[in-house]
Amino acid sequence: GQNIDQPTEMTATEGAIVQINCTYQTSGFNGLFWYQQHAGEAPTFLSYNVLDGLEEKGRFSSFLSRSKGYSYLLLKELQMKDSASYLCAVRDSNYQLIWGAGTKLIIKP
Amino acid sequence: NAGVTQTPKFRVLKTGQSMTLLCAQDMNHEYMYWYRQDPGMGLRLIHYSVGEGTTAKGEVPDGYNVSRLKKQNFLLGLESAAPSQTSVYFCASSYESGSGYNQPQHFGDGTRLSIL
Numbered sequence: 001g002q003n004i005d006q007p008t009e010m011t012a013t014e015g016a017i018v019q020i021n022c023t024y025q026t027s028g029f030n031g032l033f034w035y036q037q038h039a040g041e042a043p044t045f046l047s048y049n050v051l052d053g054l055e056e057k058g059r060f061s062s063f064l065s066r067s068k069g070y071s072y073l074l075l076k077e078l079q080m081k082d083s084a085s086y087l088c089a090v091r092d093s094n095y096q097l098i099w100g101a102g103t104k105l106i107i108k109p
Numbered sequence: 110n111a112g113v114t115q116t117p118k119f120r121v122l123k124t125g126q127s128m129t130l131l132c133a134q135d136m137n138h139e140y141m142y143w144y145r146q147d148p149g150m151g152l153r154l155i156h157y158s159v160g161e162g163t164t165a166k167g168e169v170p171d172g173y174n175v176s177r178l179k180k181q182n183f184l185l186g187l188e189s190a191a192p193s194q195t196s197v198y199f200c201a202s203s204y205e206s207g208s209g210y211n212q213p214q215h216f217g218d219g220t221r222l223s224i225l
Binding site: 004008033041043087102 | 157216
C-alpha cells in the first residue's frame with residue numbers, strides 16, 4: 001500500500017529553527033509537495049520538490065532524497081504565525097496526490 | 110480574484126437526507142478534486158475531474174456522486190447521508206497534472222458537514 005509518515009505534533013520556540021520530516025512509500029513518484037494549514041482553514045501551497053536536494057524559499061526550505069523516500073521542511077526564524085499543521089503529499093504514478101496526516105507545529109514564546 | 114469558492118460553509122443533516130456541495134473556481138483550471146479531511150488522517154480523494162464533462166473515482170468514492178457540467182464548477186452530492194460522512198470537505202483545482210508537474214492544487218475554504 002501507499003504510505004506517508006509524519007510526526008503528529010512538534011513544539012518549537014519563537015525565533016528558533018524546526019525540521020519536520022516526511023517519509024513515503026508510494027507506487028511511483030512524480031514530485032513531493034508541502035502545504036501549510038492553519039486551524040479551520042484551507043491548505044495552502046508552500047513548496048515542491050521533484051529532484052534530490054534543497055529548495056529554498058525565504059524562511060522555508062524543503063529537502064528531498066528520492067533514494068531514501070525522505071523529505072523534510074525546514075522553518076527558520078520561527079514566528080507565532082507559523083503555528084499550523086504542515087502536510088506532506090506525494091504525487092504517485094497516476095499523478096494523484098497521496099497525503100500524510102500532517103504535523104501540528106506549536107510555537108511557544 | 111476569488112480562487113476556489115465552496116458553498117455552503119457549514120451544514121447539519123439528518124441521516125438519510127441528501128444535499129449537494131458546490132465548488133466554483135475562476136482560474137480556468139482543467140483539474141478539480143473533492144477531498145474529505147478527518148482527524149488524524151490525511152486528505153482522502155473522493156472524486157476528481159480532468160475536464161468539463163469528465164469525472165473519475167478517487168480513494169473513497171462510495172456514497173458520493175459528482176458532476177462537472179461546466180469547467181468552472183464541480184458538484185459533490187450525497188444521496189443518502191450517513192453519520193460516517195461527517196467530515197470537512199475540501200474542493201481543489203489545478204492546471205493539468207501531466208505536463209505541469211509542479212502545479213500545486215489550490216483549495217477552497219472547506220465545508221463542515223455533520224450528519225446526525
